[in-house]
Amino acid sequence: MMRWVSLAAVAALIGAVAATPARANEEIALPHQNWSFAGPFGTFDRAAAQRGFQVYKEVCSACHSMKLAYYRDLTGIGLSEAQIAAVAASVTVPDTDDDGAAIDRPALPSDHFRSPFANEKAARAANNGAAPPDLSLIIKARDGGADYLYALLTGFSAAPSTMKMGDGMNYNKYYPGNQIGMVAPLSEGRVTYADGTPASVNQMAKDVTTFLAYISEPETEMRKALGVKVVLFFLLMTCVTYAVKRKIWADVDH
């Protein structure tokens, strides 16, 4: 029976999918967090994302670029145009003037986020040989996504005495190989939140992860909202066409 073949295929497929996480390295499991943007109806927690932007601006951006994102993208976390213009104007970006001379001018909302280093070599030279990765896509570019980033940011500790650390390297429970070039970036009260939220390490990690999840996939909310309509439409059409099919086939002996 075709049914048996299908059943065998489904069973084997389930087995294969269940066994697949082993592909993502044999490391300790990432603790799962409840993210506001998870699930088919998830949206970005605007307050968390704005606090996360503050963490990015005051901490991460000292070393990490985010060059695929524009200042105007901040509309998606609830900033007004005036606020965005002010954020952009607070930094200068390299340009040329009308005479072709190199200048630094205040950034516009249409500019990409300013990179902290002129190029990768400069980033490498300033960071003990390890260039800090660009954060534009960081949530999509790591297995585990938001859970991984949160775990990484909160996973710093002293190295176990049995472990021989490389020069200038730091111990992190969740980093592949456990030796990471980045120094623990967050510490209690590292930023002062405008909304009075206590700036614990976990809070900052959660906020900046929310912000970077937005930056990695700015289309998320639009995508999910449209998706609900499209999927429901096709399910409805399945029912309608099935009814029509029954009607057309009603007088066929089959």
Place this chain on the structure above:
Amino acid sequence: MAGLHKSDIENPVINWIDSRLPIFTMLQKEYGVFPTPKNFNYFWNFGALAMITLMIMIATGIFLAMNYTAHTSMAFDSVQRIMRDVNYGWLIRYVHANGASMFFLVVYIHMFRGLYYGSYKAPRELLWILGVVILLIMMGTAFFGYVLPWGQMSYWGATVITNLFSAIPLVGEPIVTWLWGGFSVANPTLNRFFALHYLLPFVLIGVIFLHVAALHVTGSNNPLGIDVKGPQDTLPFHPYYTIKDSVGLCLFLAIFAYVVFFAPNFFGAADNEIPANPLVTPAEIVPEWYLLPFYAILRSVPSKLGGVLMMFGSIGLLFLVPWLDTSPVRSCKFRPVYRWFLGLLVVACVVLGAVGAHRPEGIWVLLGRLGTIYYFLHFLVILPVLGKLERPLPLPESISKAVLPRGGGPLPSGAAAKPMEKA
């Protein structure tokens, strides 16, 4: 009038065209009244689904190409520009990227449908062979397409796959250099892959045209695997199968849309969101899921050339299936033993897929070898030998006539013993 086709169409404008170029008559003959076995189940949806998926791929692909830049220094960023700045660019790209997975899913089901119901047997051998050619072209197209976003997996996947040709004795290395257009995967490689990725789908259309043309000569197989005996066994394609295909299509699009909107990166690799870097090799280089079984066969053979030959052989073998199967009975409904072996083949393919996703160590090496051995054993030994040994169940007289008593599951409704009420 001499030289003009005698058209039955009443509309004068269409009649005028049809008399000179009888495309309307042809459509009516091939898709309107085309006699189709009346007992298709929903597995016969998948040919139409594959066709529509190809149309979706070409439509989205053309719009992606308008916004994509095939240069190593710009390809990655241009894809991100599509995702962030092009209106609904994320939608077009996610439909295209996940469409590849849906296309292979549909085609693999279509192929196993053909294997289960013996659709490859005489007189449909050429139809099957053209199908295997389609699969090969699809694999090439998918591989070229995966390179275009120029992420880490794109780059290293291209490096690994093109390097397979270096296993060829003597001329292997020069061939690889020739494929690359240089001494490593670089800008000339990306450019030619883009050109080929745009070209091959149109080649695919040509081969699919032949596939469908061959189908319309022999007519469709059916779940009973017996020949159509007369008009009482068939229905006109329209409206009976246009509507039945529409049901499957709507459900398929609902599933497709679910993936695109809610799990668009499910089939993707995180490493491909990192720009290609020739100096950093990813921890694991893994192809897309639809190529994993073949990748597993490649790695199961402890010899580079042997692995490459076995991998290509596993697809090449499919060309011979019509002659490897010696059973006179088409449908597995009447092959009580073979159906279990075919089920085992499905399991072997899925296991090989899982093996391909894992590092070749521990249990995975053994599973990979077992899967590979079964795959070849199935086609080279079981298929020819079992056809001679197996005692098939009695075949029904015709699609619309009574089915003789037989063991196993319930009777297919299409074979119910009732006279035709509608001619």
